[in-house]
Amino acid sequence: MNAPTESYLKVHYELRPAKQVERRMLIDAFQLLSLSGFSIKDYQYTGMGSFYFIDFSLFHRWLGFKKMLSVEYSNKIRKRVQFNKPFDFIEIKIAPIGDVIPTLSPDLKHALWLDYDGILNESHLADISLATTYLSVGSILLITVDIEPPTDTDDPKDWRNYFVEEIGLPSSLRASQFAESKLPARNIDAISRAISEGILGRPEVRFLPLFNFIYSDGHLMLTVGGMIGTGTERRKIVKGPIAKALYYRGDWKAEPCRISVPRLTRKERQFLDSKMPCGENWKPKEFELDAESVAAYREIYRFCPAYAEFLL
């Protein structure tokens, strides 16, 4: 099977501001779900923590997860993963995530983050299908993939071929439907199909979309997520506070939540924060910043990390 990419060698995971905004939004979302009666702190969090474990640290501290499992594919960093785990209770499994999903306890609710760093491939789709086959009712599934063009060429025809031949999208789709701006939607199409495939034979449940983030810390990434639920879970979601959150996406066909972190100086940011939440057309007079950047910042300022150098 395809080995996952080793992005931990390329990117320092702690320095990805957009990803960090996304994590903080997810924490916010999980807190809102807790208010609607989902006991998130009792969920098992399963992620692909590499040896950075940023999501594990944040989720344990802020959400109180007590059962956490990190799945790492590469045997080459077995010791490093073990060495860096931030809390003793975190369980580590060195295996393909697809081998682990069927072992997730049906007696627990899960938050499973399939946090891939490569472009969507058939192996990812298999994992997604397995997740919707096995995850218990009330569990949350998050999927992150790189949504840059899937080939090195600039031709949407090649991208179409990839999605038709490798991913299994219908061959009736035309190359124009694989224009760069449409790739997020095509990725969502493929993920949705895998979800539907996996959930077949579970007539009592549906996949209830919650998130659809697009962000970039270099590569354009997509994170979609939702809950395996029945009518009861659906009602709790649509009537609860999460349905009013600005990042909530109950329908993946709607415009995604784009996380864009404007490049601001520390001084500019402090100034902007003092004006937040600002009105629709507000712009600072003190320095040049276009309305688009202000609007983007207004959406994320609560979740935006601040980086500083410090001596350990």
Added chain:
Amino acid sequence: MFTRDISLEDCILDLIDNSIDGLIKSRNLDISSSLLNGKNRASKTSKLPTIKVSYSDTEFTIADECGGIPLQDALDDAFNFGHAAGESSGSLGVYGIGLKRAIFKIGELFEIKSHTTKDGFSIDLDVKKWAQKDSNLKDWTIPLTPKGGVLPNKAGTVITIRRLRPEVAMLIKAGGMDERLRRTVSKTYGLFLDRFVRIKLNGTAVEPFHIPIGESAEVTPAHDEFQDGDVRVRLFASLAARGPNQEWRGDVAGWYALCNGRIVVAADKTDLTGWGTIPSESGFLPQFHSGKFRGFIGVAFFESTNPLALPWTTTKRGLNRESPVYLRARNRMRGIARPIITFLDSLYKAEAPEETTGRNIADAVKATNLSTIAAQPQSTFSVTPRGRTSARATVSIQFEADRRDVDRVRKHIKHFKWGANKIGSYTFEHYLKTECPE
């Protein structure tokens, strides 16, 4: 009518199903608990009810000792066209048409004698003449003569069909069917044969086929279960046991699907059982690779007291892809198969240091019974290598010591004849005992 010889095989299997159903009913067998409960196979000589199938190009006979068809069932269902309310209570003969269809397809003259312990009946029918009478609805029932009951060891059914249809006679005469039918019966009824029943084809007993699923001290097979409406689903998957030449056999690898114990799909390697359809190395499951994956065996066991709820096709030689219970099962079959595929993959990776260990583990896998796996708690497939990295549990110690020091010890412990070797091991044991208590 018989454009493909497989249809004749289906007919014969239908007749055997009918006999086995009779056995289940007359003995009140609880198939779902019996087939996987570890009931041992009977010895070759012990007495089991036998189904004897004999055929030549002029006559076909099936004679069983399976308890017979109750007269009322024959009147209501077996020899009446159209279903009576509440029928289809058999475990295998789900489609009541099976018996009639089989008889009509094989020949034009048939004779049936069936006796239970309570009653019985006989039928003597010339199909051509009977079909000409079509003036009222009653003409659609097959005339039968009621008979009395018999002793339990005589209860059974004998069906003799003569004036075979030309295509049937031709197929039988052409030869080749015997071996094919033997293989099919052996596989289809593998779990029943020598346990509940014997089947003889033209006088020779059919040997049961064993699904070559394996396990060892290091290899734990996957076992998953769920209930879906009326259907209980049990899934097992593991490495295959090696064949007689210590090799995995590609022809028996893959998924087996059983409905109430009858194998409906054998050694499947297609998308029907979740394998990939494109030759990439990834997928829901990858495409079945005849080299790498011939060590894979999976078994999907569907059981229900309501055979109509089972995901088999009307020929009982396939799975209904649209059946919700099967769709659910197939996704879970993919799930439990994944770790096995990962293991098999690892055996063929050139850079894998564990390659030899993996192969040794695979070599040590021995054939097991489904009942043994079914008795174990649900689990995923796992491989736990045991002590292969240091095969020896002991290590030898050698060191130089001053002769005078050895003499001092010898005197001190008053064993003047002990050699240096003995002194060495004695002092080591003494240290172990006094300084390192367990």
